[in-house]
Amino acid sequence: MGSNLIHGNAVIGQAGGPTTVINQSLVGVIEGLRAEGAGTPGGTIKKIYGMRFGVEGLVKDELFDLSKLPYEFMRQLAVTPSAALGSTRVKPDEPCCERILASCKKHNIRYFFYIGGNDTAETCRIVNELARDTGYDMRCFHVPKTVDNDLAVGDHTPGFPSAARFVAKACMADFLDNAALPGIKINVIMGRHAGYLTAATALARRWHLGTTRIDGPQLIYVPEIPFVADRFVQDVAKVFDETGRCHIAVSEGIEDGEGTPIAARLMQQMGTDQHGNVQLSGTGLLADELSRLLKEKLAPVGGKPPRVRADTFGYLQRCFPDPAPVDSREARAVGRKAAELATMGQTDGSIAIVRRSPIADGALYSSELIRVELAEVARKARRMPMAFLDGHNNVSQQFLYYCRPLIGDIQRFERLQWSRRKQLETGEIWHDEGQPESPDALD
Amino acid sequence: MGSNLIHGNAVIGQAGGPTTVINQSLVGVIEGLRAEGAGTPGGTIKKIYGMRFGVEGLVKDELFDLSKLPYEFMRQLAVTPSAALGSTRVKPDEPCCERILASCKKHNIRYFFYIGGNDTAETCRIVNELARDTGYDMRCFHVPKTVDNDLAVGDHTPGFPSAARFVAKACMADFLDNAALPGIKINVIMGRHAGYLTAATALARRWHLGTTRIDGPQLIYVPEIPFVADRFVQDVAKVFDETGRCHIAVSEGIEDGEGTPIAARLMQQMGTDQHGNVQLSGTGLLADELSRLLKEKLAPVGGKPPRVRADTFGYLQRCFPDPAPVDSREARAVGRKAAELATMGQTDGSIAIVRRSPIADGALYSSELIRVELAEVARKARRMPMAFLDGHNNVSQQFLYYCRPLIGDIQRFERLQWSRRKQLETGEIWHDEGQPESPDALD
Numbered sequence: 067m068g069s070n071l072i073h074g075n076a077v078i079g080q081a082g083g084p085t086t087v088i089n090q091s092l093v094g095v096i097e098g099l100r101a102e103g104a105g106t107p108g109g110t111i112k113k114i115y116g117m118r119f120g121v122e123g124l125v126k127d128e129l130f131d132l133s134k135l136p137y138e139f140m141r142q143l144a145v146t147p148s149a150a151l152g153s154t155r156v157k158p159d160e161p162c163c164e165r166i167l168a169s170c171k172k173h174n175i176r177y178f179f180y181i182g183g184n185d186t187a188e189t190c191r192i193v194n195e196l197a198r199d200t201g202y203d204m205r206c207f208h209v210p211k212t213v214d215n216d217l218a219v220g221d222h223t224p225g226f227p228s229a230a231r232f233v234a235k236a237c238m239a240d241f242l243d244n245a246a247l248p249g250i251k252i253n254v255i256m257g258r259h260a261g262y263l264t265a266a267t268a269l270a271r272r273w274h275l276g277t278t279r280i281d282g283p284q285l286i287y288v289p290e291i292p293f294v295a296d297r298f299v300q301d302v303a304k305v306f307d308e309t310g311r312c313h314i315a316v317s318e319g320i321e322d323g324e325g326t327p328i329a330a331r332l333m334q335q336m337g338t339d340q341h342g343n344v345q346l347s348g349t350g351l352l353a354d355e356l357s358r359l360l361k362e363k364l365a366p367v368g369g370k371p372p373r374v375r376a377d378t379f380g381y382l383q384r385c386f387p388d389p390a391p392v393d394s395r396e397a398r399a400v401g402r403k404a405a406e407l408a409t410m411g412q413t414d415g416s417i418a419i420v421r422r423s424p425i426a427d428g429a430l431y432s433s434e435l436i437r438v439e440l441a442e443v444a445r446k447a448r449r450m451p452m453a454f455l456d457g458h459n460n461v462s463q464q465f466l467y468y469c470r471p472l473i474g475d476i477q478r479f480e481r482l483q484w485s486r487r488k489q490l491e492t493g494e495i496w497h498d499e500g501q502p503e504s505p506d507a508l509d
Numbered sequence: 510m511g512s513n514l515i516h517g518n519a520v521i522g523q524a525g526g527p528t529t530v531i532n533q534s535l536v537g538v539i540e541g542l543r544a545e546g547a548g549t550p551g552g553t554i555k556k557i558y559g560m561r562f563g564v565e566g567l568v569k570d571e572l573f574d575l576s577k578l579p580y581e582f583m584r585q586l587a588v589t590p591s592a593a594l595g596s597t598r599v600k601p602d603e604p605c606c607e608r609i610l611a612s613c614k615k616h617n618i619r620y621f622f623y624i625g626g627n628d629t630a631e632t633c634r635i636v637n638e639l640a641r642d643t644g645y646d647m648r649c650f651h652v653p654k655t656v657d658n659d660l661a662v663g664d665h666t667p668g669f670p671s672a673a674r675f676v677a678k679a680c681m682a683d684f685l686d687n688a689a690l691p692g693i694k695i696n697v698i699m700g701r702h703a704g705y706l707t708a709a710t711a712l713a714r715r716w717h718l719g720t721t722r723i724d725g726p727q728l729i730y731v732p733e734i735p736f737v738a739d740r741f742v743q744d745v746a747k748v749f750d751e752t753g754r755c756h757i758a759v760s761e762g763i764e765d766g767e768g769t770p771i772a773a774r775l776m777q778q779m780g781t782d783q784h785g786n787v788q789l790s791g792t793g794l795l796a797d798e799l800s801r802l803l804k805e806k807l808a809p810v811g812g813k814p815p816r817v818r819a820d821t822f823g824y825l826q827r828c829f830p831d832p833a834p835v836d837s838r839e840a841r842a843v844g845r846k847a848a849e850l851a852t853m854g855q856t857d858g859s860i861a862i863v864r865r866s867p868i869a870d871g872a873l874y875s876s877e878l879i880r881v882e883l884a885e886v887a888r889k890a891r892r893m894p895m896a897f898l899d900g901h902n903n904v905s906q907q908f909l910y911y912c913r914p915l916i917g918d919i920q921r922f923e924r925l926q927w928s929r930r931k932q933l934e935t936g937e938i939w940h941d942e943g944q945p946e947s948p949d950a951l952d
Contacts, residue, residue: 084689086682118927130925134936139923146922148685155690239529239828242591246527247598251791251824348694348818349800350793357792375791380820381694385682387920388831477830479589480582482573484561493577 070411071102071110072203074176078132079117079124080149081156081182081189085225086232086389087397088181088211092116092151093144094401095179095209096132102409105133111177111409120154120180121189125165129173144398147385149181157185163192171202177408181209181401184217187416188444194414207404208416208440211397213384216260218446219438220418224400225384227393227472229256230266232386233315234473236379237270241282241313242479248311249373250302250360253283254353256383257317258346260449261288263383264317265461266469272478282313285459289319290449293328298356299363301459306364306372316356318346318378328352350378390474396433403435416443423471425464431471513854514545514553515646517619521575522560522567523592524599524625524632528668529675529832530840531624531654535559535594536587537844538622538652539575544845545852548576554620554852563597563623564632568608572616587841590828592624600628606635614645620851624652624844627660630859631887637857650847651859651883654840656827659703661889662881663861667843668827670836670915672699673709675829676758677916679822680713684725684756685922691754692816693745693803696726697796699826700760701789704731704893706826707760708904709912715921725756728902732762733892736771741799742806744902749807749815759799761789761821771795793821833917839876846878859886866914868907874914 078095080088096114104111116130117123130151135143143150158166166189170178178193180186187208194206213229215222233255244251255264265288271281284305287293305312320328329352346352353376361371400417407415415437422432454465482490489495521538523531539557547554559573560566573594578586586593601609609632613621623633630651637649656672658665676698687694698707708731714724727748730736748755763771772795789795796819804814843860850858858880865875897908925933932938 080689084686116925128927130927130930131934132925133934135933135938136936139938142921142923143925145920146685146924147682149689150923150925152691153689235830236825239590239830240824242589243527243824243828246523246592246596248595348820349797350819350821351797354792354794354797375824376793377791377823377825378793378821379825380822381683381686381818382679382820382822382825385686387678387682387922477588478585479830480585480593481589482559482575482586482593484571484573487573490578491574491576493579495578495582 071409072176072205073110074174075113075115076104076111076177076179077115077117077124077129077170077173077175078151078179079120079181080151080153081120081180081186082153082211083213083384084148084153085211085213085384086147086228086387087224087393088148089146089150090144090394090397091181091209091211091224091401093140094398095405096135096140098402098405099177099409101406115173115175116151119152120156121158121162121166122154122156123152124169127169145389145394147387158189158192160192163189163196166193167196167200167202170197170204176204178204178206179209179404179408180207181211183210183212183214184443184445184447187440190414190416191440191444194440205408205412206414206440207408208443209401209404210417210443213263214257214260215262216447216449217443218448219442221421221433222419222472224393224397224419226262227390227474228388229263229383230269230469231390231473231476232383232388233263233267233379234269235388235476237267237283237313237315238476238479240377241270242481244282244311244313249375250306250312250314252314252316252353252356252374252376254316254318254376254378256347256379257289258319259289259447261290261317262450264288264315265450265454265465266473267315268461268466269469269473283315284312285314286461287314287316287320287459288450288455289317289321290455291458292323293320295359297458299360302360303364316352318352347380350376353378390472392431392472392474399435407437412437414440416440425467427467429467429471514852515619515648516553517617518556518558519547519554519620519622520558520560520567520572520613520616520618521594521622522563522624523594523596524563524623524629525596525655526827527591527596528654528656528827529590529671529830530667530836531591532589532593533587533837533840534624534652534654534667534844536583537841538848539578539583541845541848542620542852544849558616558618559594562595563599564601564605564609565597565599566595567612570612588832588837590830601632601635603635606632606639609636610639610643610645613640613647619647621647621649622652622847622851623650624654626653626655626657627886627888627890630883633857633859634883634887637883648851648855649857649883650851651886652844652847653860653886656706657700657703658705659890659892660886661891662885664864664876665862665915667836667840667862669705670833671831672706672826673712673912674833674916674919675826675831676706676710676822677712678831678919680710680726680756680758681919681922683820684713685924687725687754687756692818693749693755693757695757695759695796695799695817695819697759697761697819697821699790699822700732701762702732702890702892704733704760707731707758708893708897708908709916710758711904711909712912712916726758727755728757729904730757730759730763730902731893731898732760732764733898734901735766736763738802740901742803745803746807759795761795790823793819796821833915835874835915835917842878850880855880857883859883868910870910872910872914
């Protein structure tokens with residue numbers, strides 16, 4: 067056991083929207099603490115507690131005792147989607163953080179780990195300052211997670227790769243579905259302010275095609291670029307006229323030129339959560355309104371509006387049990403790293419994933435974890451850099467190089483393409499990796 | 510080569526909503542025909558054609574020549590979701606079927622295979638009668654598929670098990686997501702008239718719990734039982750009051766007492782497809798309206814409406830690339846069987862899957878394929894038998910025994926349950942397979 071350990075207990079909490087791998091981070095923290103003897107009879111760290119529903123449970127003394135979880139149970143818990151401890155949307159202010167600290171003192175908690183996004187990091191930051199100001203010796207760590215990938219530091223955030231994997235697989239299959247009964251298909255993707263997840267739908271296109279838009283989604287709209295309804299209609303009309311169909315990915319968070327979410331404008335009765343955020347997920351409103359817009363504005367086909375369908379991928383994006391292997395590994399590692407730093411004497415911080423491999427075609431992915439200051443993450447949010455975008459409705463090749471290694475292998479599919487029926491007929495049909503296919507591909 | 514073969518060509522088409530395994534059936538038919546030498550220099554069956562967009566392509570002479578597809582290409586095509594040939598919603602009447610037959614004569618087609626639901630079977634039936642009446646020797650087979658599982662004969666239909674697998678996995682994860690940030694969650698599931706797919710969400714519950722409703726979905730609404738809004742609100746209020754949350758599966762096709770779809774009543778501007786069907790998929794309207802109803806009618810929580818979220822699972826149910834192994838196998842086999850029967854001299858028919866194993870706990874699943882008359886399938890639809898339902902908002906144990914073997918293995922997850930914190934604390938937490946858990950389980 068390290069000489070830097072403080073006698074006392076540890077607590078772990080989860081906050082914000084859950085992800086498919088957030089329990090990997092929970093188990094990672096526990097593993098890291100146990101490596102220092104936590105929970106064992108002679109351990110300096112006596113108990114490992116879990117907050118039930120984040121700090122809500124902590125201040126109500128609702129704590130799980132996780133010190134003796136069997137390893138096999140933890141192994142299965144780690145692969146379970148969603149926040150096993152329960153989560154919270156409460157965004158603590160200073161008085162609330164004082165109650166949190168009082169609860170820590172009451173339970174002799176000397177190690178505080180909170181897994182979440184930038185609001186969660188802010189809670190850590192305030193609690194950490196209060197502890198220091200009152201001379202209470204406590205180590206305070208934020209462990210990152212968010213499917214939005216919008217934390218200010220690091221290459222990406224645990225939770226994002228798995229969500230990106232889901233939307234890429236889903237769009238790949240949905241594009242084929244749309245090709246079989248052609249028309250216009252809109253898929254609304256999570257992402258309140260950052261378009262990373264919506265951008266990841268571009269990985270549904272065949273690898274070798276890069277940023278070309280023969281495969282769907284042919285049009286991608288992210289919050290980083292103001293959404294102009296007329297331009298949207300024109301974009302769709304162009305693709306629809308050329309190919310007889312159109313596959314579109316739209317971020318739930320698309321905004322008008324003033325930064326107001328389009329969805330918010332559409333809502334007569336706005337649901338807001340305790341962060342004062344407009345409800346963007348858990349409703350099909352944006353998708354349905356974009357459908358209506360296209361049916362109204364596009365030229366009729368055979369006297370009728372064109373076939374337009376819209377799906378909102380919803381909560382499955384953050385919980386579908388098919389995590390990206392890189393994500394499972396890194397989510398576990400960030401938890402372990404936070405515990406290691408805390409037990410090695412670091413007083414506070416957050417963990418960031420730094421990519422060590424180049425963002426380039428075929429580069430073998432590698433990353434490492436570093437400690438960053440809480441203030442670098444707390445409340446800060448990032449959006450996609452312009453270098454990841456290509457025009458107002460597409461992503462760049464650089465984004466594809468960035469995102470591809472994160473989502474893991476995805477099965478490739480075959481297609482019967484009308485434009486290549488000659489090759490089918492002769493049996494000489496095969497992938498031509500270098501050549502984009504004709505846009506009139508049946509697919 | 511069999512002596513029952515007719516000299517000429519074969520054609521295969523796909524129709525209706527695609528599924529994850531409909532290309533297995535396409536490849537199955539090709540395999541079955543090739544086994545009789547089709548497409549080889551000395552073959553009695555010269556060419557194997559594929560209709561582009563079903564009979565729409567056939568009457569326009571848009572035919573793929575599939576005779577020489579390389580085996581490895583076919584192997585990958587078989588695992589590709591959606592209809593590789595393209596599909597159609599055209600519901601042919603007799604004049605249309607006359608054009609279809611004329612096209613068959615023009616291309617000397619003597620083997621006609623059409624993969625789809627009951628409308629597709631009806632097309633086969635009419636074309637078959639027209640051929641017989643005009644003395645044109647053609648073998649005409651329907652190959653079943655539908656995620657709705659509503660064909661009149663057989664144990665189940667190819668396409669259903671994979672869709673059932675998706676909704677079960679999705680609901681299992683989504684229930685955990687909902688448990689972490691409690692509230693009310695509605696998931697709208699495909700199924701125009703039959704509730705099988707919505708019922709399959711019950712497989713998201715832990716196996717050993719059977720029909721108990723501690724795990725989600727706690728409430729299941731299918732089209733077979735009239736949907737009464739007030740009763741729905743009462744049901745939800747009861748579960749929400751007892752457990753602080755509620756997880757609900759609703760079929761897109763739920764109907765009022767007069768048989769009118771609730772979604773249709775809600776739609777001001779109805780989209781209809783060429784079958785005259787109301788658009789139920791590709792919109793979030795029903796989900797959003799049910800949300801609104803609950804927010805309005807349920808007692809406020811802390812002065813505000815309770816948290817209600819709704820997702821419409823949409824087209825991913827029929828295309829997400831994670832087929833049930835039984836489904837992949839059977840979908841391939843029904844295609845092969847149709848080709849075998851046709852080449853062995855049968856003139857017409859459809860294929861049905863008959864279960865040979867008992868519908869009982871732990872029974873090892875086995876099935877076989879039989880030929881049925883086209884008229885037994887054509888235009889007929891079935892709904893769930895009452896024995897598969899339990900009250901107005903749940904499924905029966907018998908349904909679970911029926912559906913479980915079809916969807917394949919699903920990973921089990923672990924949970925930290927507040928009601929079992931004593932066992933967690935002592936490290937004696939483990940599955941108690943026989944005992945339903947307490948309903949206040951963290952989650």
